[in-house]
Amino acid sequence: xxxxxxxxxxxxxxxxxxxxxxxxxxxxxxxxxxxxxxxxxxxxxxxxxxxxxxxxxxxxxxxxxxxxxxxxxxxxxxxxxxxxxxxxxxxxxxxxxxxxxxxxxxxxxxxxxxxxxxxxxxxxxxxxxxxxxxxxxxxxxxxxxxxxxxxxxxxxxxxxxxxxxxxxxxxxxxxxxxxxxxxxxxxxxxxxxxxxxxxxxxxxxxxxxxxxxxxxxxxxxxxxxxxxxxxxxxxxxxxxxxxxxxxxxxxxxxxxxxxxxxxxxxxxxxxxxxxxxxxxxxxxx
Amino acid sequence: xxxxxxxxxxxxxxxxxxxxxxxxxxxxxxxxxxxxxxxxxxxxxxxxxxxxxxxxxxxxxxxxxxxxxxxxxxxxxxxxxxxxxxxxxxxxxxxxxxxxxxxxxxxxxxxxxxxxxxxxxxxxxxxxxxxxxxxxxxxxxxxxxxxxxxxxxxxxxxxxxxxxxxxxxxxxxxxxxxxxxxxxxxxxxxxxxxxxxxxxxxxxxxxxxxxxxxxxxxxxxxxxxxxxxxxxxxxxxxxxxxxxxxxxxxxxxxxxxxxxxxxxxxxx
Numbered sequence: 273x274x275x276x277x278x279x280x281x282x283x284x285x286x287x288x289x290x291x292x293x294x295x296x297x298x299x300x301x302x303x304x305x306x307x308x309x310x311x312x313x314x315x316x317x318x319x320x321x322x323x324x325x326x327x328x329x330x331x332x333x334x335x336x337x338x339x340x341x342x343x344x345x346x347x348x349x350x351x352x353x354x355x356x357x358x359x360x361x362x363x364x365x366x367x368x369x370x371x372x373x374x375x376x377x378x379x380x381x382x383x384x385x386x387x388x389x390x391x392x393x394x395x396x397x398x399x400x401x402x403x404x405x406x407x408x409x410x411x412x413x414x415x416x417x418x419x420x421x422x423x424x425x426x427x428x429x430x431x432x433x434x435x436x437x438x439x440x441x442x443x444x445x446x447x448x449x450x451x452x453x454x455x456x457x458x459x460x461x462x463x464x465x466x467x468x469x470x471x472x473x474x475x476x477x478x479x480x481x482x483x484x485x486x487x488x489x490x491x492x493x494x495x496x497x498x499x500x501x502x503x504x505x506x507x508x509x510x511x512x513x514x515x516x517x518x519x520x521x522x523x524x525x526x527x528x529x530x531x532x533x534x535x536x537x538x539x540x541x542x543x544x545x546x547x548x549x550x551x552x553x554x555x556x557x
Numbered sequence: 558x559x560x561x562x563x564x565x566x567x568x569x570x571x572x573x574x575x576x577x578x579x580x581x582x583x584x585x586x587x588x589x590x591x592x593x594x595x596x597x598x599x600x601x602x603x604x605x606x607x608x609x610x611x612x613x614x615x616x617x618x619x620x621x622x623x624x625x626x627x628x629x630x631x632x633x634x635x636x637x638x639x640x641x642x643x644x645x646x647x648x649x650x651x652x653x654x655x656x657x658x659x660x661x662x663x664x665x666x667x668x669x670x671x672x673x674x675x676x677x678x679x680x681x682x683x684x685x686x687x688x689x690x691x692x693x694x695x696x697x698x699x700x701x702x703x704x705x706x707x708x709x710x711x712x713x714x715x716x717x718x719x720x721x722x723x724x725x726x727x728x729x730x731x732x733x734x735x736x737x738x739x740x741x742x743x744x745x746x747x748x749x750x751x752x753x754x755x756x757x758x759x760x761x762x763x764x765x766x767x768x769x770x771x772x773x774x775x776x777x778x779x780x781x782x783x784x785x786x787x788x789x790x791x792x793x794x795x796x797x798x799x800x801x802x803x804x805x806x807x808x809x810x811x812x813x814x815x816x817x818x819x820x821x822x823x824x825x
Contacts, residue, residue, distance in 0.1 A: 334610055
């Protein structure tokens with residue numbers, strides 16, 4: 273097939289629509305560079321205090337040099353890598369945006385146009401994330417350079433494609449998970465509270481505060497349950513793959529489970545959207 | 558003075574009535590706060606269990622928990638009484654609604670920064686106090702009268718400092734173009750007051766600690782009152798905290814007035 277034919281084929285037409293959405297959103301994001309940079313700078317304060325806290329923890333520790341199999345360097349690397357995971361998987365404003373569109377009736381803008389809401393939002397997010405990653409790459413590169421001596425163990429260059437794959441899986445799981453919460457707005461008048469609770473829980477359950485392995489000794493039940501839930505794929509899992517702490521058959525099993533969760537969440541959100549539209553009555557002007 | 562007190566009580570009553578109109582929302586917000594404290598407690602429990610009874614930068618388990626409680630109560634006070642009001646300032650300027658505030662026969666800083674009281678974060682103060690009481694009991698510490706009076710005074714100074722920083726940040730936002738993320742910026746900035754000052758050790762880090770103790774004294778806010786209860790009154794730091802609180806209050810008022818001067822009542 274020649275490229276001229278491909279360019280006019282219906283599937284390309286459909287795709288081009290989303291490529292254009294992606295481009296427009298990218299321009300919009302880059303318009304507020306100053307805001308972006310100030311925010312990025314302030315975002316480093318928690319990184320600094322976290323490193324200081326954990327350094328003091330290892331300093332003050334009475335027995336042995338490791339905590340749940342993590343040396344001090346590995347722990348700090350892990351906590352830095354969490355930022356990379358969240359760079360891909362955090363979805364600020366997605367669930368609340370969907371819920372707001374449902375509540376105030378602006379959802380109909382998707383219904384009267386030949387545009388699928390979930391695909392539109394996904395295209396928008398990809399642009400948002402690209403801009404975000406591009407603008408914060410430099411400060412993060414600097415941060416990782418400053419903390420380079422902590423990266424004594426990592427899985428090596430050969431694992432880099434797998435790491436990238438886990439980040440993309442994290443992005444997609446994060447996206448569909450948040451979308452499902454927002455879509456509950458078809459049934460619940462007010463989902464903001466549900467969003468708060470899940471965001472708070474997610475912070476803990478996805479291993480953003482510390483590696484989930486630390487729970488194994490004192491909270492074995494929670495630790496076991498978390499192994500089967502999707503939360504860990506948005507923060508814990510990519511970081512552990514980068515550090516080479518998950519490899520071999522375990523890695524394959526985890527990747528399969530993550531893919532299964534992605535399947536469940538994407539089908540689930542599609543289904544919720546379809547079911548929601550059937551009872552949707554487009555309030556508002 | 559009596560007029561200001563009566564107004565404040567009226568604001569508090571209106572705020573409570575507004576919250577009670579959306580009771581479930583109110584309860585949910587409180588639930589999130591309880592959940593968050595629970596997560597923090599589990600976090601520090603896991604941390605100290607895995608440390609085998611050591612201490613973090615000289616703060617052992619219960620002393621550290623006292624610090625956490627003190628921070629929780631202090632930020633609870635700021636969130637309940639000031640946070641929403643201050644972050645609204647930029648919006649008042651943009652929409653031109655600030656006019657109505659300036660026309661009232663009352664101090665505009667008082668009116669703007671205390672008008673809305675967010676009762677849903679009020680329980681945080683009580684939770685923080687609860688954590689402090691439990692951890693202090695576990696420390697089996699003895700407290701003198703001077704110590705407890707000093708604690709209360711220094712706690713109030715901490716609140717005054719936090720309030721001043723918040724007011725300066727929000728006044729600056731009047732000049733900035735986009736400030737939707739002011740709450741987030743405040744949250745990021747206050748990360749510094751969440752941890753003991755003693756964490757800031759090391760060749761590169763101790764200058765940072767010095768900077769945030771003496772130049773931009775965020776680290777004094779929680780550290781001084783908490784250390785007073787845990788280790789006893791340190792007169793040097795206590796004096797510093799009181800002086801800093803007064804200086805910051807004056808400075809923030811000056812910045813606030815400067816920001817108001819550039820207000821042009823743009824909307825009407």
